[in-house]
Amino acid sequence: MHIRPRRNRRSPAIRSLVRETHLSAADFIYPLFLHDSAEDMPIASMPGCTRWSIDGLVKEAGEALALGVPAVVLFPAIPESLKTPDAAESWNPEGLVPRAVRALKEAHPELCVITDVALDPYNSDGHDGLVERSPEGELIILNDKTVKVLCRQALCHAEAGADMVSPSDMMDGRVAMIRHTLDSESFEDVGILSYSAKYASGYYGPFRGALDSAPKEGDKKTYQMDPGNAREALREAALDEAEGADMLMVKPAGPYLDIIARIRESTVLPVAAYQVSGEYLMIESAAASGWVDGKAVALESLIGIKRAGADMILTYYAKRAAEWLR
Ligand SMILES: NCc1[nH]cc(CCC(=O)O)c1CC(=O)O
Numbered sequence: 462m463h464i465r466p467r468r469n470r471r472s473p474a475i476r477s478l479v480r481e482t483h484l485s486a487a488d489f490i491y492p493l494f495l496h497d498s499a500e501d502m503p504i505a506s507m508p509g510c511t512r513w514s515i516d517g518l519v520k521e522a523g524e525a526l527a528l529g530v531p532a533v534v535l536f537p538a539i540p541e542s543l544k545t546p547d548a549a550e551s552w553n554p555e556g557l558v559p560r561a562v563r564a565l566k567e568a569h570p571e572l573c574v575i576t577d578v579a580l581d582p583y584n585s586d587g588h589d590g591l592v593e594r595s596p597e598g599e600l601i602i603l604n605d606k607t608v609k610v611l612c613r614q615a616l617c618h619a620e621a622g623a624d625m626v627s628p629s630d631m632m633d634g635r636v637a638m639i640r641h642t643l644d645s646e647s648f649e650d651v652g653i654l655s656y657s658a659k660y661a662s663g664y665y666g667p668f669r670g671a672l673d674s675a676p677k678e679g680d681k682k683t684y685q686m687d688p689g690n691a692r693e694a695l696r697e698a699a700l701d702e703a704e705g706a707d708m709l710m711v712k713p714a715g716p717y718l719d720i721i722a723r724i725r726e727s728t729v730l731p732v733a734a735y736q737v738s739g740e741y742l743m744i745e746s747a748a749a750s751g752w753v754d755g756k757a758v759a760l761e762s763l764i765g766i767k768r769a770g771a772d773m774i775l776t777y778y779a780k781r782a783a784e785w786l787r
């Protein structure tokens with residue numbers, strides 16, 4: 462036997478020379494929850510995560526930034542009393558997200574602040590778009606009317622100082638319309654990180670608990686993608702690229718590594734992947750039971766997503782993983 466692959470695994474030094482994929486804090490986007498309260502509140506449905514006050518958010522983002530995490534994405538919990546069928550709070554310039562963006566950019570100008578563009582936190586129906594009922598009583602998620610609201614929301618975030626907006630709603634045509642709106646208001650430097658292939662996933666359950674944003678009725682299958690589909694993801698990604706997206710996203714990440722790999726091969730744009738709340742919680746709960754080594758499994762899950770082709774990863778582990786990788 463003269464060929465022995467194990468020679469390349471003999472020592473940490475040799476293994477580090479031949480390692481094909483590297484994970485670093487610079488790969489991470491840190492999703493952060495916030496609410497309009499002076500208190501930071503642990504999230505029952507997502508142990509290890511917090512609903513931050515604006516002050517707490519600024520401090521947490523600063524700590525992550527100091528560890529090398531370059532970006533955050535914001536998810537607001539909006540009180541039931543501010544939710545309406547037209548989701549008007551989503552474009553309130555004095556709303557929670559614009560105030561948080563201003564506070565973050567003032568404290569950490571070098572931090573990349575990304576905002577989520579979708580209506581579910583603001584919509585009394587809990588859907589990502591505006592809802593109408595057909596004469597037969599069926600729920601209809603209105604595409605084009607929703608896109609108009611998303612444009613107002615994106616503009617409001619850009620005016621507050623967001624570096625990028627990230628539409629997570631899966632309405633058709635919203636990237637082009639948001640791009641047009643931002644450009645016509647002189648925000649041509651504000652980027653769009655588009656959730657291009659976002660699947661109708663059971664893995665979002667804990668997140669909806671964290672924000673009380675679950676749909677009041679029905680599901681999201683008329684806008685989020687069917688988990689069985691891969692070619693359709695390529696179509697969605699190509700459309701978002703043609704509409705002017707700066708980065709494309711696949712979500713969830715772990716169960717969709719093939720989609721990440723195929724989109725990676727189909728475009729030269731940067732590809733992001735979102736390790737969602739259910740993926741995070743499966744690791745956390747197994748670790749809390751002592752069934753797996755949480756740190757080892759979390760880092761392995763992240764390097765797997767990177768190896769599949771993601772240039773960046775949205776992960777609730779961002780800050781902890783940055784610490785582990787230091
Ligand atoms: N616009 C909704 C949105 N944005 C991010 C997530 C899920 C993130 C996670 O589970 O971590 C969701 C939930 C959903 O689509 O129902």
Ligand SMILES: [Mg+2]
Nearest residue numbers: 631632633697
């Ligand atoms: Mg689309």
